[in-house]
Amino acid sequence: MEFLDSYQEIVAKAIQEYEFSNEPHQLYQPMNYIIGHGGKRLRPIMVLMGCDLFDGNMQLAIKPALAIEFFHNFSLIHDDIMDEAPLRRGHPTIHTIHGINVGILSGDALLIKAYQFFEDLDAELFKKCVSIFSQTAAVLCEGQQMDVNFETQADVTYQDYITMIGNKTGVLSAASFKIGALIAGASEKDAQLLYEFGKHMGIAFQIMDDYLDVFGDMAQFGKRQAGDIFENKKTILYLLAMDHATKEEQEELLYWYSKKTENIDKVHGVLKIFRRTKVDEKVLRTIQKHNEIGQNYLEQIDLPQEKKAPFIELANYLLKRES
Amino acid sequence: MEFLDSYQEIVAKAIQEYEFSNEPHQLYQPMNYIIGHGGKRLRPIMVLMGCDLFDGNMQLAIKPALAIEFFHNFSLIHDDIMDEAPLRRGHPTIHTIHGINVGILSGDALLIKAYQFFEDLDAELFKKCVSIFSQTAAVLCEGQQMDVNFETQADVTYQDYITMIGNKTGVLSAASFKIGALIAGASEKDAQLLYEFGKHMGIAFQIMDDYLDVFGDMAQFGKRQAGDIFENKKTILYLLAMDHATKEEQEELLYWYSKKTENIDKVHGVLKIFRRTKVDEKVLRTIQKHNEIGQNYLEQIDLPQEKKAPFIELANYLLKRES
Structure with missing residues (x-):
């Protein structure tokens, strides 16, 4: 799909532009590492698509799109620790290379940086987007915990399962589109x-x-x-x-x-x-x-x-x- | 100090009022547990003191004060995992009771809840306070990483040390006072x-x-x-x-x-x-x-x-x- 390619290019450029160069690099380098090995960038693309649908200013949506990508990667870092996963997208996971402590801390920092990437929005829009973002993030934690519970829970129902994947996966695509739309003034x-x-x-x-x-x-x-x-x-x-x-x-x-x-x-x-x-x-x-x-x-x-x-x-x- | 007691009472009441009752309780119960075993509550009290100094509306400062307390406890949960600490304030640490995975996840959720506790503020104030909060949180992560680095770093200087404790400890008291002051309209x-x-x-x-x-x-x-x-x-x-x-x-x-x-x-x-x-x-x-x-x-x-x-x-x- 051609339109995906052009969005992907925008995201790739932005990721390069906003690469972390802060110190201590022991904290920020792993953040760059995981973001650099990104997959299809679907979630930030959804922010841009949401913005485009309502003819919004794409420039305004780029940093919030990265915020969503940061959030996604924060959750991957912490999930990989929890799952003891050795690889992610074919590369060694952060905790495998640097240990669990760096994994926890660079994940935390990435979540916080995600919040900071909304700060170019004016106050009204900032509050709207950050509130959706927090709500989504909280629901994702709940979904992750539900998923963990299911492993030992005997009476999981079909409906429980749909709720769990809605929380774990659905809300982030949903929020990405919505944030893009709101930035465009929908x-x-x-x-x-x-x-x-x-x-x-x-x-x-x-x-x-x-x-x-x-x-x-x-x-x-x-x-x-x-x-x-x-x-x-x-x-x-x-x-x-x-x-x-x-x-x-x-x-x-x-x-x-x-x-x-x-x-x-x-x-x-x-x-x-x-x-x-x-x-x-x-x-x-x-x-x-x-x-x-x-x-x-x-x-x-x-x-x-x-x-x-x-x-x-x-x-x-x-x-x-x-x- | 009498004035501390009366602030402590306000904080204690608010913590009770806003105790998490959400599901899944496997996620939220550990959050209540660590907050319930709180120490002197100095940081949320600093928010209230900052607000009082400029004759602000105390009611408006209470949830942001809890946000600071949540943040502090988020960092304690994750720090205790990193330090492999068995006890915190005389009680078993969360990862000791529930394992590292619950520790990571309930810490994450507590950080996210902290952000949500600013949402009663109007948009302008919300943006100001959340921006200070994020900046503080990012600096704290940096301070924590510096502290970790010092363990193996041969050439730590006196000035490095002051910077590290400024980042790890100083900025949170600082931000607590400032957020309280801003809420009061300083x-x-x-x-x-x-x-x-x-x-x-x-x-x-x-x-x-x-x-x-x-x-x-x-x-x-x-x-x-x-x-x-x-x-x-x-x-x-x-x-x-x-x-x-x-x-x-x-x-x-x-x-x-x-x-x-x-x-x-x-x-x-x-x-x-x-x-x-x-x-x-x-x-x-x-x-x-x-x-x-x-x-x-x-x-x-x-x-x-x-x-x-x-x-x-x-x-x-x-x-x-x-x-």
Whole structure:
């Protein structure tokens, strides 16, 4: 998608321009390191797209877009410590290189810097954007804690799961779009419609991630096939399968998900139940449902269709990937 | 001091009123736990004092005062993980009870909640206070990193040390006073004068901490005597002693500070050099100097002396403690 490329270029340039050169470099260098190894920069791009949709001043949106990227990377640094992850985007994680203490502290500093990157906005806009940002950040912490709880919680429901991924993933896309829209001077109502679009897009995206983990083309997806099954993660596939399984199948699922094993029979056994209960089809329908809900919100924004086309294109791009 | 008691009561009531009852409680309960075990509440009290000095609306200052207390406790949670501290204020630390992951996450959430506690302020005041808050938080991270660096850095100077404790301790008292003053509608100039008073008071307080660690009355101070010496901390005492020691004494200090030992001879050996180089007197003079610099700033605020009396009383209370 061409429009993504041009946004990506803007973000890349801004990241370079605002690279941290402060001292002590032991604190700031790891922050540059993780931001420098960024992925698709979707979240800051969403800020810019939100601003463009309402014909806002792009220059004003660039630092807030970086704030969102900083926040995202702060959460990655701390999540990687919590998950004991050795790699992130193919590079050693910060705590692996510098230890947990530097990971904690440079994560903290990145969150604080994120707040500072809203300071070029006038007071009214600053307060609006920072309040949304804080609210989003708090909800993300809650989502992260829910995710941790699920590991040991026996009675996780499908609805709990949707709430959790909404909190962990949906709200950040949602807030990114909304902040961009507000910077462009959009009405609260329009900004909120774009927020809802982003939230459901984020949920659909996260569910697609779960789907691809098991049913995706691993050569492209770049992760170990069915890693979630090996790690006993109660994803939407597992929860739906439990809902639609026979008693025997439920017992088999519980058996496999109570064991940590590298035995490939586990994946075969679980997959058989996933296929029998048709969770693959059900999950694709759920993705489609959230995609439609999201696009319904987008339609309610009173702007020409061609202005909104990139949003639909982005949603389709994220959801139709096979990897 | 009576006036401290009445402020403490206000803070205690507010902490109770704004106790977190959100879900998931696994995230919020540790936040209540650490805040509930608070010490003297000096930092939120400084916000209230700053507000009172300029006859501000105390009600408006209460939530920002809690924001400062939340921030302080966020930094304690993360510092305790970094220091592997088992106890804080006589209670098990959060990571000791719930693990490092809960410690990281509830610390993060507490920092974010701190930002949210400014949201009752109008947009102009919100932006002013949040900007000071972020700036302070960033400087504190830098101070913390400097402190970590000092452990392995051979050429720490006296001035480096003053900068570090200014960043690690001074700026938070400073910002607390300033935020209170701004909420009361003080001029930028007066608020900044109070900031400088708070900064030098904080520096003096921290140096007093170092002094008492070695020369204080341990029965009252409640820490292990000379813990800093056992831990090879390059405090102001060590740095001044190195500056004034003979070559032989320097070598002896370097010898002791390169060893981790519980040998009491270490304390005796180091103390002998501290006394010979008169660092005890020098340090007390440094404390006095920062106290005077601070009070000079306070004097420049054009208000009746009796309005300012509690500030001088507080400074003297903090600096004249023997424990």
